[in-house]
Amino acid sequence: MATLAVRRAPLGGFSFENCKRNSILESEASKVGFSVPTARKTGTTICGVVFKDGIVLGADTRATEGMVVADKNCSKIHYISPNIYCCGAGTAADTEMTTQIISSNLELHALSTGRQPRVATANRMLKQMLFRYQGYIGAALVLGGVDCNGPHLYSIYPHGSTDKLPYVTMGSGSLAAMAVFEDRYKTGMEEEEAKQLVRDAIAAGIFNDLGSGSNIDLCVITKGNVDYIRPHDEANKKGVRHGELEGVQLTGDYRYKRGTTAVLSKVVNPLDLELLEETVQTMDTS
């Protein structure tokens, strides 16, 4: 009598059941000329800077799916804890889920220790998780916050390496943004100066990189206060043509005026209807 194979208790977490099937499908599909759908990425410009009293984080708001803009106004600055925020570049789902998991873990940790969470803790948790998955989780993050030891800024790469620096940029537009930082960064800037610098760095990424675009989001974190400014600046407005006469409504009205189509002839046929039966059905409103 045939016996069923006894199932072991299934583990949670990632399931690799379909990997072989997927690789076979991919090779078959490429033979026919059809391509497998790609994950939504946030080809991005994100950056952060340490100023006198805290941190300014900045991000653009475009999410791409191959060569198409998937989301014109996505939010890339994720909440980790009341005093720590994290910008995410790379695969959109990966950054979203990773930051949410770390946020939950930090909250549990803070409840268990009874203290405000530190940025170094979040950094350590993120790098250990990303290293565990050997770079298959495509999340490049800029982590910044203010804790009891002052303001801290980290950049975290998908394979799990981290850097602690006074100014960092990540994403496809990182080179453009870094150029702005390298030119104008000074230690101990004021808040307005730092916000202007981050705005200019993200704008450099938006205008010079195809993967970044739309608006500029800023997040200013100081001791005891967080300013989440979304959007700080709308660098690309939809429907307004750049550089033509101001004050003239350039977005067309696509409705046609009455009389655009000429009426050639008009025939009216009155329909003779006779009343056959009239009944009243009362509604049951009890």
Add this chain to the structure above:
Amino acid sequence: IVPVAGLCPQGSYGIQDSLRSGFTSVKNELLPSHPLELSEKNFVLNQDKMNFSTLRNIQGLHAPLKLQMEYRAARQIQRLPFLQSSNLALDTLRGSDDTIGFEDILSDPAQSETMGEPHMMVEYKLGLL
């Protein structure tokens, strides 16, 4: 890429499930389907081993020995073989009761669509099979 035993056909009746795992080939049975598959399968085990060996180096032999005894006891507190147990005592001992990871969010075993055949699994557990 090191070939590993234990990746034999995983469909029911011990036969290769062609729809999910593709056609049978020696390569399929020996090599893992994803580089992370093996490391993920053994992650908790390896983490425990590492923690125990660190503890042994710091505090001597008795500490990990006693803890392992407690782990063994906690592992025996289970529901019936085909039901999902919470493993609360084991989680508390390990310290993973106040952490959350992908294993809690993705493919939660408590919500899997399939269930082991109850009679088979109880017989297997009791050694009657």
